[in-house]
Amino acid sequence: MGLPRIRASVYRLRTVASHIVDSLSLGKIVQIRERLFRTAATGKPVFRLESGDPSFEPPAHVIEAMVTAARAGRTHYVPNAGIPELRVALRAKAQNENGIAVASVDNVFVTHGAMHALFAGFHVLLDEGDEVIVPDPMWTEVVENIRLARGVAIPVPLRRSDAYEYDPGEIERRITPRTRAIFINTPHNPTGAVLSRATLLAIIEVARRHDLWIVSDEAYEHVIYAPHEHHSVASLAGDWASRVLTIFSFSKSHAMAGLRIGALIAHSELLCQRLQKVLRCSINGVNSLAQWGALAALEGDTGHHAVMLAEYERRRDVLVGALDGIAGVRTFMPRGTFFAWIELEAALYERLGVATADDISELLCREGVGNTPGDAFGAGSADAMRFSFSCDTAMVAAGSQILRRVLLGRDPA
Secondary structure, eight states, X not given: OOHHHHHHHHHHXXXXXXXXXXXXXXXXXXXXXXHHHHHHHTTOOOBOOSOOOOOSOOOHHHHHHHHHHHHTTOOSOOOTTOOHHHHHHHHHHHHHTTOOOOOOGGGEEXXXXXXXXXXXXXXXXXXXXXXXXXXXXXXXXXXXXXXXXXXXXXXXXXXXXXXXXXXXXXXXXXXXXXXXXXXEESSOTTTOOOOOHHHHHHHHHHHHHTTOEEEEEOTTTTOBOTTOOOOOHHHHOGGGGGGEEEEEEHHHHSXXXXXXXXXXXXXXXXXXXXXXXXXXXXXXXOOHHHHHHHHHHHHSOOTHHHHHHHHHHHHHHHHHHHHTTOTTEEEEOOSBSSEEEEEEOHHHHHHHTOSXXXXXXXXXXXXXXXXXXXXXXXXXXXXXXXXXXXXXXXXXXXXXXXXXXXXXXXXOO
């Protein structure tokens, strides 16, 4: 092989090895989920406490709207930013339900789920090297989407003593000349924390003082337990609302996770222009039938919100109850979402004869119990775990009993 060819080959290898995608993780949640699928395929029971996929079906009027749309031939290309009817309904929802002033439907963008809204939002907002302050722990894909947009995530540790609320002072101390935005997620995945109105107002003031954007992921806005309340950041921001990107999802509120539909509201003319381009190049329009279903979800009866929330509350109490009283386990009662977050102490590791949360995860996986080790949500959460109670109630109940037995170090009966 001649020298030029060798040099070309080395260059190609170096280019492949340094690709931005190689820095992303596949994700422990996905890996554990795939393992459970393989276990279930052998006929063994599994308990899906690892994933946030609501067990409910979409409301009947949502399904009917999609069937009607299909029969009417509404299966062709749709406008890049969403069908006009849905954008109008989303604008009304943001204004009437969330208290967000939206100047025009041109500020509303339909996305392929909330994750795609994060992808698009960070791509239009960030330049290479820009920093985004994020809570730690945090849902993995938030950080990965920041990285894909050539940004840098700057973690702010959340503490149990603060009910896992962001500390505005901690946020401010991490601001540098490269800081571009503060990311907010309330209710919060993975801890189940809910940010108070006072905390949100303080964070908005930090953003104002330092001329920062706010990206607000409100996917769990309807999964929140009394007496706690959800406050949309943009509704509190006054004249700074124009610097807030708000993300909504139909996955949790309407049990439409597999239909992949979300929304992003932006107020900047420049970002809106950029969003049109990113949407065109990434998806070229969200599934047309899902959009007609989403329209029906917004315009039809929303009584399913209360029904689902009541069932989630029952599941929450079952799961948290199973974790109560276990030495070495500190459980946080979720204030929102359908996740239970626990911190692990030395007493638990000693009793089980293990060294890490990954070892405990392995013990649970052998029993078919889904789970997610805390470091999947950030390096600072190595001694923690998350359990989901979004699967059906019978599965939560059965899985919780096995979970309790494993954490107590007891052998199967």
